[in-house]
Amino acid sequence: MTNDAPRPVYFLSDSTGITAETLGNTLLTQFPANDFDRITVPFITTIEQARAVVKVIDNLAANGLRPVVFSTAVGSDIRQTLATCKGIIVDLIGTHVGVLESALGTPASGEPGRAHGLGNAARYQSRMAAVEYAMEHDDGQSLRALEKAQVILVAPSRCGKTPTTMYLALQHGIFAANFPLVDEDFEREGLPRPLRPFVSKCFGLTTNPLRLSQVRTERRRGSPYASLRQCGFELRSAERLYVSHGIPYLNSASVSVEEMAATILQKMNLKH
Amino acid sequence: MTNDAPRPVYFLSDSTGITAETLGNTLLTQFPANDFDRITVPFITTIEQARAVVKVIDNLAANGLRPVVFSTAVGSDIRQTLATCKGIIVDLIGTHVGVLESALGTPASGEPGRAHGLGNAARYQSRMAAVEYAMEHDDGQSLRALEKAQVILVAPSRCGKTPTTMYLALQHGIFAANFPLVDEDFEREGLPRPLRPFVSKCFGLTTNPLRLSQVRTERRRGSPYASLRQCGFELRSAERLYVSHGIPYLNSASVSVEEMAATILQKMNLKH
Structure with missing residues (x-):
C-alpha cells in the first residue's frame, strides 16, 4: 500500500x-x-x-x-x-x-553506545594510520613502504580503485595501496616493476568497456582515453595480465565499494 | 562471568x-x-x-x-x-x-539485503563523486570548485581533517574540502584568503596540545613542529580564529571520525 x-x-x-x-x-x-x-x-x-x-x-x-x-x-x-x-x-x-x-549470564552495562566511538584506542589509531597510508599510496603516488600494504589494488584508470581503497582503510583498517595499469604495462605484458615483489598482495579490478567509457567521458569528453575502443583494449589487457599472474580480480561495474571491500577481505583472507 | x-x-x-x-x-x-x-x-x-x-x-x-x-x-x-x-x-x-x-500493511519483499549495494544509482554516483572531490581537495591542494563544498574543515596540521573529510564523503556523500591553518594565518589573524568567501561553510577542528604533540612526534620526532610549545600556540591561535569568525568547532581529542562527522552534519545542518 x-x-x-x-x-x-x-x-x-x-x-x-x-x-x-x-x-x-x-x-x-x-x-x-x-x-x-x-x-x-x-x-x-x-x-x-x-x-x-x-x-x-x-x-x-x-x-x-x-x-x-x-x-x-x-x-x-x-x-x-x-x-x-x-x-x-x-x-x-x-x-x-x-x-x-x-x-x-551477564547484565548489560547500560552505558551509552560507543560502537562508533574511539573504542579500543590502538585499533582506532591503526584505522587512522590506514587512512593516512591509503592517501599516501593512492594511484601509485608513493612506493615508500609498499611492503606494509596488506593489499594492492591494480586496475586501469577509473575502475574504482580509489574509493575501494579508502573504504578498506576507513571502515576496516586495512593497509591498502593502489596502482594504475597503463598502456606501457600492456605493451610489455608485464606487471609494473614496483609491484613484482608483491604479486601475492595484488587484487585486480575490471569493469565493462561501455561503463568505463561513460565514466571517462564525464572526465574527458571525446578524448581517445574515453573511447570505447581504448577502454575495451585496456580492460581486456588488464584481465589477461591478472590471469597470467594469478591475480584474483573483480568486475566493479555493478557492485558497490562496500561489496568490493567485503569481497576483497574474503578472497585475500584479510583480518580486520 | x-x-x-x-x-x-x-x-x-x-x-x-x-x-x-x-x-x-x-x-x-x-x-x-x-x-x-x-x-x-x-x-x-x-x-x-x-x-x-x-x-x-x-x-x-x-x-x-x-x-x-x-x-x-x-x-x-x-x-x-x-x-x-x-x-x-x-x-x-x-x-x-x-x-x-x-x-x-505491506509484506516484506524477502529480497536479499542491498543496503550496502549500489541501491539508488544516482545517490551512489554522488557518493563516489564526493570521494573524488575530497581526494582532490585534501589539505588545500586544490581551490577548483571550492564553492561546491558543503563544508570546509579547517585546522592546524594533524587535528584529524583528512580522515573526517573522507568519512563525510564516503559514508554520507557530503562534498567536503579541508584546508590547513599555518603560522602565517595566525600572524595576520585572518582566515586563509581562499576561504574568505566561504566562511559560512567552514568548520574548525582543534585538539589538546599534548595529544597534538604526541601525534606530530610520531611523524617528526624532536622537531619544533612537534613541540608542546608550538602545538599549544597553534591550537590557541586556531580557536581564537574560529571564535572571531563565528566558525563552529570541535575538539577531536577524544572523539572518533564517526562522531566528528555526525556532529558536523548536525551543527552545519547538512542533509546526506
Whole structure:
C-alpha cells in the first residue's frame, strides 16, 4: 500500500546514529513500495532531548502517517522515554539485549553506545594510520613502504580503485595501496616493476568497456582515453595480465565499494 | 562471568556483513567483561553455504562456549537454515520485519539485503563523486570548485581533517574540502584568503596540545613542529580564529571520525 505523502522515518540514537541508520535502512529496503522521508537525530543524551523528539513524532503521528522510529538508544531512561512515542517503534538494542543477557549470564552495562566511538584506542589509531597510508599510496603516488600494504589494488584508470581503497582503510583498517595499469604495462605484458615483489598482495579490478567509457567521458569528453575502443583494449589487457599472474580480480561495474571491500577481505583472507 | 577462552561471535549475512557487524558490535559493547573472537561470513547466498556455516558453529558449540550469531540474512530459506544452528542466535532482520509488516500493511519483499549495494544509482554516483572531490581537495591542494563544498574543515596540521573529510564523503556523500591553518594565518589573524568567501561553510577542528604533540612526534620526532610549545600556540591561535569568525568547532581529542562527522552534519545542518 503506497501513500502519496512519504512516511517519516526517524533514526534515534544517544550516539552517532550510524547503527540506527544502517540497520533501519536495511529493514526499509524490504518495503520498496513505500516512500520514506528519513531524519536522523543523533546524540540524544538527556531526558529533555528525548522528550522533545517524542513531541515531534507524536505531532506527526497525530497529523498524518505514523512515523517509523528506529532507536539504538542504550540508556534505560532514554529508551523508556522514547518508547512512549506514538510512532512505530523498532528498538534495535532493547529487543536483543535481553537474549544476550540471559545467554551470556551477564547484565548489560547500560552505558551509552560507543560502537562508533574511539573504542579500543590502538585499533582506532591503526584505522587512522590506514587512512593516512591509503592517501599516501593512492594511484601509485608513493612506493615508500609498499611492503606494509596488506593489499594492492591494480586496475586501469577509473575502475574504482580509489574509493575501494579508502573504504578498506576507513571502515576496516586495512593497509591498502593502489596502482594504475597503463598502456606501457600492456605493451610489455608485464606487471609494473614496483609491484613484482608483491604479486601475492595484488587484487585486480575490471569493469565493462561501455561503463568505463561513460565514466571517462564525464572526465574527458571525446578524448581517445574515453573511447570505447581504448577502454575495451585496456580492460581486456588488464584481465589477461591478472590471469597470467594469478591475480584474483573483480568486475566493479555493478557492485558497490562496500561489496568490493567485503569481497576483497574474503578472497585475500584479510583480518580486520 | 568471564571465561579464559574468548567466545566466538559470528556475523552472518547474504550481503557484505557490514550491518551485522555494526549492530552486533554495538550490542557486544554492552558486555565489556566478555572476551569475543569475531568472524564475519559475508555473501551466504545458497542453502549449502548456510548449512556449511551451521556445521562450523555447531562444532564450536559442542566443544566450547556457544557462539553468538548475529544474522542479517533476508531470504527466508537461508534464515531458516541459519536458525537451526546451536549458537545464540540474534536475528537482526527477522525479529523486526514482522513489526514493520503489520504496521505498514505491506509484506516484506524477502529480497536479499542491498543496503550496502549500489541501491539508488544516482545517490551512489554522488557518493563516489564526493570521494573524488575530497581526494582532490585534501589539505588545500586544490581551490577548483571550492564553492561546491558543503563544508570546509579547517585546522592546524594533524587535528584529524583528512580522515573526517573522507568519512563525510564516503559514508554520507557530503562534498567536503579541508584546508590547513599555518603560522602565517595566525600572524595576520585572518582566515586563509581562499576561504574568505566561504566562511559560512567552514568548520574548525582543534585538539589538546599534548595529544597534538604526541601525534606530530610520531611523524617528526624532536622537531619544533612537534613541540608542546608550538602545538599549544597553534591550537590557541586556531580557536581564537574560529571564535572571531563565528566558525563552529570541535575538539577531536577524544572523539572518533564517526562522531566528528555526525556532529558536523548536525551543527552545519547538512542533509546526506
